[in-house]
Amino acid sequence: MTERTNTKDTTCPYCGVGCGVSAKVRDDQIIAVSGSETHPANLGALCVKGSALHETMGSHGRLLHPSINGQQTDWETALDTVADRLRTIRETHGPEAIAFYLSGQLLTEDYYVANKLAKGFIGTGHVDTNSRLCMSSAVASYKRAFGGDAVPCSYEDLESCDLLVLVGSNAAWTHPVLYRRMVAAKNNNPDMRVVVIDPRRTATCDIADVHLAITPGSDSFLFMGLLAWLHQHRATDLDYIEAHTEGFAETLAIAQQYSMDEIASRAGLEQDTLTTFYQWFADTEKTITFYSQGINQSSSGTDKGNAIINCHLATGRIGKVGAGPFSITGQPNAMGGREVGGLANQLAAHMDYTPEALETVAAFWQTDNLCQQPGLKAVDLFDAVAEGKIKAIWIMGTNPVVSLPNADKVKAALQACDTVIVSDCIAETDTTATANILLPATSWGEKSGTVTNSERRISRQRSLTTPPGEARHDWWILTLVAHKLGFTHAFAYESPRDVFVEHAALSGFRNGGKRAFDISALSTLTQQQYDDLKPVQWPVNATNPEGTKRLFGDGRFVTSSGRAQFIPLQPQGPRQEPSATYPLILNTGRIRDQWHTMTRTGRSQRLLNHIDAPFVLINPSTAADNNLAEGDLAEISTRYGCIQVQVTLDEGLAERQIFVPIHWNDQYASRARVDSLVAPLTDPVSGQPEFKYNPAAIKKVETPQWAALICAEPLDCSDFIYWSMAPVADGQGYCYRVATAENFDWQSYLNRVQESDGCAHYSDPAMGDERFICYRQSQLTLGIFTHRDQKALPSPDWLKDIINKPIEGSPWLLLAGRDMAKSDKGRLICSCFEVGEKQIIQAIVDGACSVKHLGEQLKCGTNCGSCLPELNHLVNQTLKIDAA
Ligand SMILES: Nc1nc2c(c(=O)[nH]1)N[C@H]1C(S)=C(S)[C@@H](COP(=O)(O)OP(=O)(O)OC[C@H]3O[C@@H](n4cnc5c(=O)[nH]c(N)nc54)[C@H](O)[C@@H]3O)O[C@H]1N2
Ligand SMILES: Nc1nc2c(c(=O)[nH]1)N[C@H]1C(S)=C(S)[C@@H](COP(=O)(O)OP(=O)(O)OC[C@H]3O[C@@H](n4cnc5c(=O)[nH]c(N)nc54)[C@H](O)[C@@H]3O)O[C@H]1N2
Ligand code: SF4
Numbered sequence: 001m002t003e004r005t006n007t008k009d010t011t012c013p014y015c016g017v018g019c020g021v022s023a024k025v026r027d028d029q030i031i032a033v034s035g036s037e038t039h040p041a042n043l044g045a046l047c048v049k050g051s052a053l054h055e056t057m058g059s060h061g062r063l064l065h066p067s068i069n070g071q072q073t074d075w076e077t078a079l080d081t082v083a084d085r086l087r088t089i090r091e092t093h094g095p096e097a098i099a100f101y102l103s104g105q106l107l108t109e110d111y112y113v114a115n116k117l118a119k120g121f122i123g124t125g126h127v128d129t130n131s132r133l134c135m136s137s138a139v140a141s142y143k144r145a146f147g148g149d150a151v152p153c154s155y156e157d158l159e160s161c162d163l164l165v166l167v168g169s170n171a172a173w174t175h176p177v178l179y180r181r182m183v184a185a186k187n188n189n190p191d192m193r194v195v196v197i198d199p200r201r202t203a204t205c206d207i208a209d210v211h212l213a214i215t216p217g218s219d220s221f222l223f224m225g226l227l228a229w230l231h232q233h234r235a236t237d238l239d240y241i242e243a244h245t246e247g248f249a250e251t252l253a254i255a256q257q258y259s260m261d262e263i264a265s266r267a268g269l270e271q272d273t274l275t276t277f278y279q280w281f282a283d284t285e286k287t288i289t290f291y292s293q294g295i296n297q298s299s300s301g302t303d304k305g306n307a308i309i310n311c312h313l314a315t316g317r318i319g320k321v322g323a324g325p326f327s328i329t330g331q332p333n334a335m336g337g338r339e340v341g342g343l344a345n346q347l348a349a350h351m352d353y354t355p356e357a358l359e360t361v362a363a364f365w366q367t368d369n370l371c372q373q374p375g376l377k378a379v380d381l382f383d384a385v386a387e388g389k390i391k392a393i394w395i396m397g398t399n400p401v402v403s404l405p406n407a408d409k410v411k412a413a414l415q416a417c418d419t420v421i422v423s424d425c426i427a428e429t430d431t432t433a434t435a436n437i438l439l440p441a442t443s444w445g446e447k448s449g450t451v452t453n454s455e456r457r458i459s460r461q462r463s464l465t466t467p468p469g470e471a472r473h474d475w476w477i478l479t480l481v482a483h484k485l486g487f488t489h490a491f492a493y494e495s496p497r498d499v500f501v502e503h504a505a506l507s508g509f510r511n512g513g514k515r516a517f518d519i520s521a522l523s524t525l526t527q528q529q530y531d532d533l534k535p536v537q538w539p540v541n542a543t544n545p546e547g548t549k550r551l552f553g554d555g556r557f558v559t560s561s562g563r564a565q566f567i568p569l570q571p572q573g574p575r576q577e578p579s580a581t582y583p584l585i586l587n588t589g590r591i592r593d594q595w596h597t598m599t600r601t602g603r604s605q606r607l608l609n610h611i612d613a614p615f616v617l618i619n620p621s622t623a624a625d626n627n628l629a630e631g632d633l634a635e636i637s638t639r640y641g642c643i644q645v646q647v648t649l650d651e652g653l654a655e656r657q658i659f660v661p662i663h664w665n666d667q668y669a670s671r672a673r674v675d676s677l678v679a680p681l682t683d684p685v686s687g688q689p690e691f692k693y694n695p696a697a698i699k700k701v702e703t704p705q706w707a708a709l710i711c712a713e714p715l716d717c718s719d720f721i722y723w724s725m726a727p728v729a730d731g732q733g734y735c736y737r738v739a740t741a742e743n744f745d746w747q748s749y750l751n752r753v754q755e756s757d758g759c760a761h762y763s764d765p766a767m768g769d770e771r772f773i774c775y776r777q778s779q780l781t782l783g784i785f786t787h788r789d790q791k792a793l794p795s796p797d798w799l800k801d802i803i804n805k806p807i808e809g810s811p812w813l814l815l816a817g818r819d820m821a822k823s824d825k826g827r828l829i830c831s832c833f834e835v836g837e838k839q840i841i842q843a844i845v846d847g848a849c850s851v852k853h854l855g856e857q858l859k860c861g862t863n864c865g866s867c868l869p870e871l872n873h874l875v876n877q878t879l880k881i882d883a884a
């Protein structure tokens with residue numbers, strides 16, 4: 001290590017596991033990352049996304065300067081313009097004509113300042129966040145049951161439980177480091193059982209003793225059935241119920257209305273399977289129910305959360321070692337946003353809009369402008385933009401044109417709105433394209449502040465490198481706008497620490513044990529103490545100065561009666577039914593190596609090599625019914641819109657169910673924004689959309705010709721039927737897969753898009769096989785390879801390899817596809833060691849009969865372990881085929 005290298009601890013900006021990261025910095029660049037050994041969330045481990053963090057840095061593609069209506073400007077002008085517009089709109093139309101749409105990717109300090117400015121001083125309640133799409137049902141159900149939005153469990157409980165029920169969670173791909181901890185716990189404890197409840201067979205099922213492939217949307221039937229069954233089999237804890245809860249009798253009465261037959265049929269399960277699960281739950285004191293978007297993203301997600309919590313209350317399994325209802329958060333700081341009050345129905349610091357809270361917050365902030373009632377939730381908020389009621393919206397750290405339901409309407413609403421302010425780190429996103437005022441924000445590695453993970457643990461993200469261009473911190477941008485609006489006294493912040501200590505003080509202000517969120521012990525941190533802050537779980541107050549592992553273990557809750565509430569809910573199915581026109585059920589979610597709208601993970605070539613194009617997963621028999629084969633281009637439509645993606649056959653899906661990932665958007669593919677298909681139907685309590693269940697139709701799109709293109713600059717794709725793009729590392733090029741009409745005139749396309757020194761051409765019209773290699777100063781500028789059969793196209797690996805090398809000798813060697821087959825490893829399975837599917841299958845065929853052997857031979861799976869479920873699957877599949 002040279003003197004110029006230093007190592008700093010920070011926190012991963014991706015999922016809610018909140019892993020500690022040790023980053024090695026040299027010459028103002030992050031050159032390597034590893035898991036920090038001392039962070040309690042990950043103890044040295046990182047998943048594949050975390051381990052590729054340093055590959056997503058670099059200034060290419062970053063938003064570097066402020067701009068107004070497409071014209072670059074300086075910060076002074078940009079901030080004056082923002083302040084002027086907000087002031088004028090507030091004076092002319094009232095504060096409620098202004099909205100903020102925030103994000104669980106912001107740091108707590110950014111979030112706090114945005115919330116305070118909007119609700120406290122501009123005086124608008126229309127402040128919502130992408131956490132509405134993510135955690136709002138979980139929040140609402142915790143609040144209904146416990147009186148506060150407080151996750152009772154710790155990660156350690158996942159290791160000390162004897163029954164782990166994973167509901168609507170694909171943790172192997174979405175919370176990979178926690179999943180590795182679950183796997184290790186299961187290996188260490190032969191008595192531990194794992195049940196996975198998911199309509200799909202996912203990578204997470206790799207550790208399942210039982211997989212309940214339930215009918216989509218039927219979870220509350222399953223858990224209400226469980227409640228009745230537990231009571232019938234004397235497995236409820238009547239003393240606990242009596243001493244610490246309310247509402248059991250009414251809740252049980254509803255649950256008892258359903259027979260086991262009816263529950264089994266609603267859930268689409270065999271009675272035997274159902275009873276096995278119920279019996280295990282009854283028998284196992286140390287049970288954790290770990291749930292995620294398969295529960296939350298539903299038109300009755302709040303009830304589903306409470307159906308789960310009801311079963312834990314009935315058995316007294318809350319806040320105990322190895323027991324509790326554990327909602328896992330998605331985003332790095334979804335929890336921090338919940339703490340500051342980023343959701344439109346919250347005010348601040350776990351206070352809602354009660355008269356007492358309004359008075360408390362107004363007194364603390366010393367403001368007369370505090371808005372007096374909750375604002376609109378995300379879906380309604382964007383409807384109000386569409387209707388022109390909201391005249392200015394400031395979007396920060398989220399990409400709603402991709403991630404909100406009915407996304408085409410969201411796009412049109414923003415295009416029609418005159419004052420769309422977007423703060424982002426990336427220049428070109430589907431949302432920045434609609435902005436009138438663009439503000440360049442600093443990104444992970446540059447910014448400094450805190451985030452809170454799924455187990456209530458607050459960790460520091462630290463600044464490691466200098467921001468590129470004129471990028472500025474979000475809290476700084478907000479603070480300056482507050483000053484320009486005349487609120488200087490209330491926004492006298494000079495650093496994130498100043499913001500944090502105020503936030504900590506508010507959490508303790510007039511609290512007296514009424515609110516679970518209390519970090520008042522951190523309100524006196526000096527700059528040095530804040531910089532050195534070790535990860536700590538809230539509450540952190542006078543009673544628990546070192547933080548708190550579990551909540552509610554003493555049976556006392558933060559409801560007005562101090563008792564937990566059973567919720568007597570009536571189980572509901574999804575809001576829409578399949579029909580003759582839309583006979584399939586569209587499910588949506590995540591893949592292993594991409595994060596949300598790809599603005600960061602899409603920059604790492606290694607991460608895109610796992611899956612490089614948008615797709616639909618479909619059961620082979622449903623595919624055959626629709627005349628679809630592997631790789632075909634399919635159009636998927638709903639009442640709201642349509643997309644086109646390629647078919648991947650997957651027996652893990654039941655018939656008539658399809659799954660499309662959420663990540664691809666207009667920057668990476670022609671028409672793959674899946675939220676343009678999703679209905680804007682929401683949960684009546686939480687406002688969270690039903691992302692996981694939409695009736696849809698699928699049909700084949702004819703693709704007479706396919707082509708693979710590699711080029712140094714982005715291409716004009718307007719003439720193609722379909723395209724998807726995967727960037728080459730460090731912005732060095734772009735790799736496209738496209739479909740075109742029959743006899744597409746590539747020569748005139750080339751004439752239009754390329755200026756080059758020369759172009760070599762080969763053509764075999766019978767096969768639709770045409771190839772062009774264009775170059776400038778011995779450097780490839782554009783390569784085109786077409787074929788009728790897309791399987792005959794060169795692999796992305798090979799293409800990405802040739803863009804960076806000078807054309808040695810003659811371009812004819814490239815035209816002939818020299819070494820094309822040799823470098824095709826197939827789809828990348830192990831992203832850490834870049835081991836492909838074809839290499840792995842070959843090794844298994846050659847005798848590597850276990851994941852351990854594969855690791856010894858190819859190293860795959862021996863670093864972060866994110867690919868272990870897929871390796872296991874490949875071993876099982878290949879050996880099965882071999883044996884047959
Ligand atoms: N790689 C990666 N990891 C991520 C993210 C990412 O973008 N990429 N995002 C992070 C964020 S913000 C979030 S919110 C989390 C989400 O983490 P998860 O919730 O684990 O991820 P999803 O893929 O959205 O959905 C989980 C599962 O719900 C299932 N499901 C669908 N319908 C139902 C149903 O009716 N009942 C049940 N029981 N299950 C159902 C789906 O089939 C899917 O497998 O992931 C976080 N981690
Ligand atoms: N169909 C369907 N839709 C879904 C879901 C689903 O499962 N199915 N899941 C939903 C869920 S759970 C979530 S969380 C959302 C996620 O959806 P989004 O929040 O829209 O996705 P991201 O890509 O995380 O958007 C973050 C944006 O903020 C920028 N950014 C990153 N860091 C910073 C920063 O520090 N400051 C600023 N100013 N900008 C920053 C990034 O460049 C990016 O443009 O999608 C939701 N939509
Ligand atoms: S599990 Fe992976 S993505 Fe999530 S915080 Fe840890 S390293 Fe980051």
Ligand SMILES: [Mo]
Pocket residue numbers: 133134135330331
């Ligand atoms: Mo999320």
